[in-house]
Amino acid sequence: MRKVSGKRRRGKRGRVTRRDVLKAGAVGLGAAMTGCARGANAPHAGQPRTRPNLLLIVCDQLGLDAIAAHGWPDAKTPNLDRLVHRGTTFIESHSTNPVCSPARSSIMTGRMPVETGVVTNGRPIHASRPNLGQWLRPQGYETVYCGKWHLPGSYQAAIGGFAVLPAGAGQGDLLDTAVSNACAAWIRNRPREKPYLMVASFMQPHDICHWGNARGNRMPPDLGLPFERLRDRLPGLPPNHASEPEAPEVLARHVVRTYSEDMWRYYLYLYARQVEMLDADVGRLLDAVEAAGELENTVIAFTSDHGDGRARHLHVSKWYPYEEAVKVPMIVSCPGRVNEGQRDTTHLVSGLDVMPTLCDYAGVEPPDGCGGLSLRPLLEGRGTPWRKFVVSEWQTKGRVLRTPQYKYAMFEGDPVEMLFDMKADPWEMRNAHKDPALAAVLARHRKLLAEYQTTLDVVEPTRSAERRPRPKPKRPAAGT
Numbered sequence: 001m002r003k004v005s006g007k008r009r010r011g012k013r014g015r016v017t018r019r020d021v022l023k024a025g026a027v028g029l030g031a032a033m034t035g036c037a038r039g040a041n042a043p044h045a046g047q048p049r050t051r052p053n054l055l056l057i058v059c060d061q062l063g064l065d066a067i068a069a070h071g072w073p074d075a076k077t078p079n080l081d082r083l084v085h086r087g088t089t090f091i092e093s094h095s096t097n098p099v100c101s102p103a104r105s106s107i108m109t110g111r112m113p114v115e116t117g118v119v120t121n122g123r124p125i126h127a128s129r130p131n132l133g134q135w136l137r138p139q140g141y142e143t144v145y146c147g148k149w150h151l152p153g154s155y156q157a158a159i160g161g162f163a164v165l166p167a168g169a170g171q172g173d174l175l176d177t178a179v180s181n182a183c184a185a186w187i188r189n190r191p192r193e194k195p196y197l198m199v200a201s202f203m204q205p206h207d208i209c210h211w212g213n214a215r216g217n218r219m220p221p222d223l224g225l226p227f228e229r230l231r232d233r234l235p236g237l238p239p240n241h242a243s244e245p246e247a248p249e250v251l252a253r254h255v256v257r258t259y260s261e262d263m264w265r266y267y268l269y270l271y272a273r274q275v276e277m278l279d280a281d282v283g284r285l286l287d288a289v290e291a292a293g294e295l296e297n298t299v300i301a302f303t304s305d306h307g308d309g310r311a312r313h314l315h316v317s318k319w320y321p322y323e324e325a326v327k328v329p330m331i332v333s334c335p336g337r338v339n340e341g342q343r344d345t346t347h348l349v350s351g352l353d354v355m356p357t358l359c360d361y362a363g364v365e366p367p368d369g370c371g372g373l374s375l376r377p378l379l380e381g382r383g384t385p386w387r388k389f390v391v392s393e394w395q396t397k398g399r400v401l402r403t404p405q406y407k408y409a410m411f412e413g414d415p416v417e418m419l420f421d422m423k424a425d426p427w428e429m430r431n432a433h434k435d436p437a438l439a440a441v442l443a444r445h446r447k448l449l450a451e452y453q454t455t456l457d458v459v460e461p462t463r464s465a466e467r468r469p470r471p472k473p474k475r476p477a478a479g480t
Contacts (some may be wrong), residue, residue, distance in 0.1 A: 058107060062328065062448055067279075068331065082286060083173070088375075098318045106352055109132075120464060132199070133159065144196060172277065195362075208274055235268040242426065268311055348387055348388075348403075401449045401452070405421060
């Protein structure tokens with residue numbers, strides 16, 4: 001992968017570049033390697049010609065199947081379910097990186113983290129990459145942001161391209177309600193001269209990190225359950241709870257062996273309660289849109305930056321290439337504009353697609369070099385050429401490539417690759433990278449990933465606000 005500094009790279013003869021992809025109009029190889037759909041902004045028959053409001057709701061650490069409408073029986077999520085039933089939900093939705101800041105940089109720009117400079121937490125987006133607010137504000141949208149930003153700081157008083165609604169700072173159980181109240185009040189009372197783009201960014205269920213990352217300190221095994229009466233209400237463990245398929249060495253750092261079965265189940269119980277907290281805040285926003293009389297003129301998109309381990313593969317938290325960390329909700333709703341009750345199980349979508357989708361509904365071309373596709377044709381039930389795979393980054397040097405049937409993952413410098421047949425092994429319990437019958441499949445996925453990497457306009461990582469250089473140790477004075 002060749003690095004450049006914010007300039008479009010010109011391909012050598014015979015090499016597919018991002019420019020070629022865009023010119024191809026997302027057809028064939030161009031679609032496979034992604035690119036922004038062109039010519040998608042013209043009015044469609046039967047569609048309102050007024051530009052809709054855009055409400056983007058982003059949460060933190062919510063896995064795709066961690067809501068009731070997606071099959072999880074352990075949390076009650078009536079408001080997220082309301083979005084699912086009122087719109088379109090994508091079951092093959094993927095984060096570009098299972099950690100906060102990199103994934104958020106992709107959602108806000110339509111580019112992979114290596115193209116935004118945000119390869120680890122706490123880095124700002126590269127100055128050459130406009131975010132959603134910077135792109136849509138000059139096009140007549142009122143742009144407002146409230147809640148977690150994390151590019152670089154978690155809660156910022158000023159964000160380029162946005163007016164920031166102050167809501168304080170802190171963890172989700174204390175702050176998210178302030179965020180949803182501030183956003184709901186603004187929606188109900190805003191001036192109506194312009195359409196708006198609002199980003200409402202919630203922390204929950206990220207608070208689980210402060211329990212899970214402490215390992216056994218939160219509930220030592222010899223103390224049993226903190227509330228014995230909860231025992232009959234604790235969720236069961238997933239089928240792949242103890243599964244440890246052969247994997248790159250870096251994944252071994254995140255395996256948790258100190259939890260008892262009660263601890264694992266209690267962890268899942270707490271996670272479910274935090275998901276329910278999030279659901280209540282989402283409901284406050286949906287109610288505000290309805291109360292303002294703008295339900296049919298507001299495109300509401302809901303997604304998460306990444307998922308959570310949830311006791312699968314002996315994991316808590318994020319950082320790794322398995323489904324529980326990489327798969328995230330992608331739900332879009334707008335009665336009269338978006339098909340209702342539609343469950344898309346086939347199209348591979350990504351956090352990259354948020355920017356071009358919202359631009360499409362705004363009637364604005366996305367930024368040049370954007371790596372996503374507008375979901376609008378899928379949301380409206382119109383056929384369109386689509387990509388053949390999605391890619392995620394992980395742990396800086398790791399990559400995941402997902403095709404309709406297989407998932408391929410690698411980590412630079414580690415000889416162990418990962419290949420899962422997602423149809424035969426949806427819980428990712430058997431790494432088939434050594435299976436002779438799949439040698440051709442493995443080779444094809446390696447090639448697809450290598451070709452995709454050549455299309456990326458990589459920039460140098462931006463400066464981290466979280467990783468300060470360690471002071472050099474002082475040398476002892478001479479003679480001591």
